Amino acid sequence: MEYREIKRCGGIKVSEIALGCEGFIGKSKREYAEMADRAFELGINFIDMYTPNPEFRDNFGAAIKGRRDKIVLQGHICSVWENGDYLRTRNPGKTKAAFEDQLKRLGTDYIDVGMIHYIDAEEDFKRVFEGDIMKYCIGLKKEGKIRCTGISSHNPTVAIKAVESGLVDVVMFSVNAAYDMQPPTENVDDLFEPSSYEGSFLNADPERVRLYELCEREGVAIDVMKAFGGGDMLSEEYSPFGVAFNEYQCIEYCLTRPAVVSVMAGCHSVGEMEKAVSYYSASKAERDYSSVLAGMKRFKFSGNCLYCGHCAPCTAGINIADLNKYLKLAVVQGEIPETVAEHYRLLKAHAGDCTECGRCEKNCPFGVDITGNMKKAKKVFGY
Numbered sequence: 001m002e003y004r005e006i007k008r009c010g011g012i013k014v015s016e017i018a019l020g021c022e023g024f025i026g027k028s029k030r031e032y033a034e035m036a037d038r039a040f041e042l043g044i045n046f047i048d049m050y051t052p053n054p055e056f057r058d059n060f061g062a063a064i065k066g067r068r069d070k071i072v073l074q075g076h077i078c079s080v081w082e083n084g085d086y087l088r089t090r091n092p093g094k095t096k097a098a099f100e101d102q103l104k105r106l107g108t109d110y111i112d113v114g115m116i117h118y119i120d121a122e123e124d125f126k127r128v129f130e131g132d133i134m135k136y137c138i139g140l141k142k143e144g145k146i147r148c149t150g151i152s153s154h155n156p157t158v159a160i161k162a163v164e165s166g167l168v169d170v171v172m173f174s175v176n177a178a179y180d181m182q183p184p185t186e187n188v189d190d191l192f193e194p195s196s197y198e199g200s201f202l203n204a205d206p207e208r209v210r211l212y213e214l215c216e217r218e219g220v221a222i223d224v225m226k227a228f229g230g231g232d233m234l235s236e237e238y239s240p241f242g243v244a245f246n247e248y249q250c251i252e253y254c255l256t257r258p259a260v261v262s263v264m265a266g267c268h269s270v271g272e273m274e275k276a277v278s279y280y281s282a283s284k285a286e287r288d289y290s291s292v293l294a295g296m297k298r299f300k301f302s303g304n305c306l307y308c309g310h311c312a313p314c315t316a317g318i319n320i321a322d323l324n325k326y327l328k329l330a331v332v333q334g335e336i337p338e339t340v341a342e343h344y345r346l347l348k349a350h351a352g353d354c355t356e357c358g359r360c361e362k363n364c365p366f367g368v369d370i371t372g373n374m375k376k377a378k379k380v381f382g383y
């Protein structure tokens, strides 16, 4: 397992492969314990708990008893349990009661990431950020009941506003290559709707790209939901692209987006957890999503680096994907943020080492002007 930092949450380290909680629901206490034990053994230390289901909270709390400090909990705020179902609310009283219930049932006095349950509409964003819910979250943070604040969203426009507010440390966002081609929408169903994928698409939606870059610059962590598009991405029949990705390619795609720290895998069994973590033993070819994306006709990625790494190895030892990422971050802002300058400095080889051999460009399936980028980077960073 490898770990990444949530910088604005005291630098806590979370596993790149993390868990969604839906796979626990309906299991026996013994199965909860087995799944939790195996998750710890596999190095998984991060779980999203969107559901206020009392059964989940009680059983998961029992399963992690005595090892609370070894797990990073992402608990949702504004997600309440009513009449045997979970609902989203913006009612301050219900929100507070549900959060206190969460602490009690899980047997803890704090949640690491207090995640405001999804905000997709701009009006809802205003209600939450200018009203009692955000005030409540700020209070929870002051009291130490949450270590950092997050929002979950499917709409990049709303997520950008949240990040720009400076009040958010983590964004839980729906990420996969198909959703990345969709324009922002307040209606999450548009992402699943086959008619949304009719016609031709060129490159990732700029608003989504802007969200990833903004988060990277601001040190806001993204954790990923719907990496497999609810399973659709893994099926030739249901994938919007008409070709199936494998699990490793979906995970790799997410982990190579800027600012992403973890992919929440909705595992329903120990076997599914082991499969997700076998990402680390998969070959480079098995993880390589560029082979799928490059072969499509209606969905075309061209001219922009996707950070896929397919062009590696560089003859001069340059990590081309990372260098392209830092160049983009430096250019977008007009000045080089300190963190980007530091990341660039830490690269083993730099743009100035490029010999213009052209090997990488032959290997890039997306027609990126890599040698042009090397010249730009040398100018921007000075070496």
Ligand code: SF4
Residues within 6 Å of the ligand: 290, 304, 305, 306, 307, 308, 309, 310, 311, 312, 320, 321, 324, 363, 364, 365, 366, 367, 368, 370
């Ligand atoms: S330059 Fe091309 S091959 Fe290399 S990381 Fe970017 S998109 Fe992938």
Ligand code: SF4
Residues within 6 Å of the ligand: 313, 314, 315, 316, 317, 318, 320, 353, 354, 355, 356, 357, 358, 359, 360, 361, 370, 371, 374
């Ligand atoms: S052209 Fe430059 S960046 Fe590309 S492989 Fe050759 S040395 Fe590396």
